[in-house]
Amino acid sequence: MGQLESRRTRLVSDSSVEFVLCETTADLEAFVDRHRDVSTYALDTEFEHRTTYRPRLALLQVGCDDEVALVDPLSVDSSPLRVLLDSSATAVLHAAVNDLDLISAAVGVAPRHLLDTEIGGQLLGRPRTSLAAMVRDYLGIRLDKTEQTRDWMRRPLPERALRYAADDVAYLVELAERLAEDLASCGRDAAWREESAAVLHDSADDAPSLWWRVKGLLRAPEEVRLRGQFLCGARDDVARGRDLGRGRILSDDDLVEIAFRPELLGSHEVTRDDELTQALEDALRHAHQASLADLWPADADVTDGDRGRRLSLMRLVAKEVADEWTISPATMATHRDLVRFERGMSSRLDHAWRQHAFGDQLDLLRRDAGALGLVDGRLRVIAHGASS
Numbered sequence: 185m186g187q188l189e190s191r192r193t194r195l196v197s198d199s200s201v202e203f204v205l206c207e208t209t210a211d212l213e214a215f216v217d218r219h220r221d222v223s224t225y226a227l228d229t230e231f232e233h234r235t236t237y238r239p240r241l242a243l244l245q246v247g248c249d250d251e252v253a254l255v256d257p258l259s260v261d262s263s264p265l266r267v268l269l270d271s272s273a274t275a276v277l278h279a280a281v282n283d284l285d286l287i288s289a290a291v292g293v294a295p296r297h298l299l300d301t302e303i304g305g306q307l308l309g310r311p312r313t314s315l316a317a318m319v320r321d322y323l324g325i326r327l328d329k330t331e332q333t334r335d336w337m338r339r340p341l342p343e344r345a346l347r348y349a350a351d352d353v354a355y356l357v358e359l360a361e362r363l364a365e366d367l368a369s370c371g372r373d374a375a376w377r378e379e380s381a382a383v384l385h386d387s388a389d390d391a392p393s394l395w396w397r398v399k400g401l402l403r404a405p406e407e408v409r410l411r412g413q414f415l416c417g418a419r420d421d422v423a424r425g426r427d428l429g430r431g432r433i434l435s436d437d438d439l440v441e442i443a444f445r446p447e448l449l450g451s452h453e454v455t456r457d458d459e460l461t462q463a464l465e466d467a468l469r470h471a472h473q474a475s476l477a478d479l480w481p482a483d484a485d486v487t488d489g490d491r492g493r494r495l496s497l498m499r500l501v502a503k504e505v506a507d508e509w510t511i512s513p514a515t516m517a518t519h520r521d522l523v524r525f526e527r528g529m530s531s532r533l534d535h536a537w538r539q540h541a542f543g544d545q546l547d548l549l550r551r552d553a554g555a556l557g558l559v560d561g562r563l564r565v566i567a568h569g570a571s572s
Contacts, residue, residue: 215248222273226245226275237423239286274295276357328347501545517532
């Protein structure tokens, strides 16, 4: 990270951030030319995602040195930013998973190097990791978030909206420097770099896990959950193809009703949509042909057989390790991480820092080669036949 002491003083003492609105490609090219040699820069986006399947990029914010550029993708070709993103410089983002696909589509490349300030806060075990909370706690600056829910596709964007967008990148590099100091002091800076870099490559979703978010399925009988899993996948395919929100294709309530009583599909009003009806019928047929072993468990417990019991034990171990690191259990290992690991699939548990944190404990459980026990007052997985 570069030395930004003078910038730190100015930003902390000033109540406003200077920015330039790039409304032509020439404006953006000039901005990039001024900053092509930076070692660190900040990125953020504003987008709309209320009615569409895919978010629509409405504004792209870039912070370099003491200058913030707001790029209007509705009128400007964003590809000149490739010079920055495809360089050796490090991009700083907050909650990058929400922005990377949009940035990659607009610019043509993703940042080659990335640090995510939200991940940094999570690895420090901070109770609040929103950008506003972290900027307030670290830099003493209160960000005005009143524009957060506006329709960013409407033009012209008022001054207060542009200032809100500029604030979202103006303090990111300085925040990253402060986080780097704290993470280095507790030996977690390497974990931060690894976890941030992984955001560039990790898949955000597994189609089989879509049903986890549908209220009414989580505690349903297994065969209903299995049908719901396939129905959710079919709805998602149709929604993606039409670029519409899932709820505009089929409501959760209707999907749950069909999962419980598939015979209703023929008489359900959803049959007015022939394409969707065919997709749902195919999903029910595939669910009928599948076995319960194909069900991706959500809140699996001892009622869900060996796999559910194994996942329950893994959750206990993950919580114990998270407590030792003083971070949230979700930061250490989400349920999705554990499900993928238990099934022998790639997951965040493959990251080196997590392998170090867990040792071979989860692998022993996955292979049914260990049991839980107390070692020096801590819950541990002990290999069968090993002395505690």
